[in-house]
Amino acid sequence: MAKGYSLHLGLNSVDPAHYDAWSGQLRACEFDANDMHAIAKSLGYQESQVLLTKQATSQALLGALLDYSKKLVAGDILLLTYAGHGGQVDDDTGDEEDKLDETWLLYDRMVIDDELYRMYGLFKPGVRISIISDSCHSGSVNKLREQEGTTEDIGEFVSRLADIDLTRSVFEKHASTYLPLQIASAGASAAPIPAGVILLSGCKDTQVSLDGTKNGLFTEKLKKVWKNGAFKGGYGKFHQQIAAQMPMSQSPQVSKVGTVDAAFVNQKPFAVA
Numbered sequence: 001m002a003k004g005y006s007l008h009l010g011l012n013s014v015d016p017a018h019y020d021a022w023s024g025q026l027r028a029c030e031f032d033a034n035d036m037h038a039i040a041k042s043l044g045y046q047e048s049q050v051l052l053t054k055q056a057t058s059q060a061l062l063g064a065l066l067d068y069s070k071k072l073v074a075g076d077i078l079l080l081t082y083a084g085h086g087g088q089v090d091d092d093t094g095d096e097e098d099k100l101d102e103t104w105l106l107y108d109r110m111v112i113d114d115e116l117y118r119m120y121g122l123f124k125p126g127v128r129i130s131i132i133s134d135s136c137h138s139g140s141v142n143k144l145r146e147q148e149g150t151t152e153d154i155g156e157f158v159s160r161l162a163d164i165d166l167t168r169s170v171f172e173k174h175a176s177t178y179l180p181l182q183i184a185s186a187g188a189s190a191a192p193i194p195a196g197v198i199l200l201s202g203c204k205d206t207q208v209s210l211d212g213t214k215n216g217l218f219t220e221k222l223k224k225v226w227k228n229g230a231f232k233g234g235y236g237k238f239h240q241q242i243a244a245q246m247p248m249s250q251s252p253q254v255s256k257v258g259t260v261d262a263a264f265v266n267q268k269p270f271a272v273a
Contacts, residue, residue: 002075004045004272007064008033009056011084015107020169024085024105026160026211032083032134032219040079042229043270056084057108065119074126079270083216086135086209087162089171089178101182102205104135105162109177110170114185120258121188123195128264131199134216136161136208157210157217193258198235198265201253210250218252221245234266
């Protein structure tokens, strides 16, 4: 019998000691994490973890993924959600066409995109991984090209963008930490991934995601389409209905990595069975 596991990260700030005295204050990321946790519980997930702000460290994330990679077997599903700042740093290993690595800004440090791909590659064949990334430049949690859209406030919403000058400065000051991680994970996104991974992201690689007071804009619309579980259809329809409610400056994306079969794509999003 298939089992469901979920991990939800929501960061309303980061550690200024690591990020050049910048705390990156946001308002709704913890709400996003708790609301996605509630969805997982409503679907009967056997295990669900929530990591909020100071708890959402690189060690906590990567350690949990390693544990899940050992625990999950074919048919099981992992729902991984992230709400927080997205950024990018220069790719010093030469495996990115755009010469940039995308990052999630966790509390203690940035987690580089290839680190995540390396973790996905540890999961067994037949495991389903569903990822929600309500962060800037999250189209593939991979590559970034030129900026598109707007970083201006839209009503109560503000950007979840971490400026590239900041992330480059942080990377340079902590190069002894980041460079070995880049080297160890270089090329991970091109390596075979036995599990199936579907990513629903808050925007294109070239855009920013907006943070509100109760939810991020993407998570707000996701919840509206979800209708407390009344939504019927697969990931494609789910993405289309969310995207239809978003402004042109923020276009949610859906992408697949690894071995994703039609049954996974067409099932109700996040469903265990």
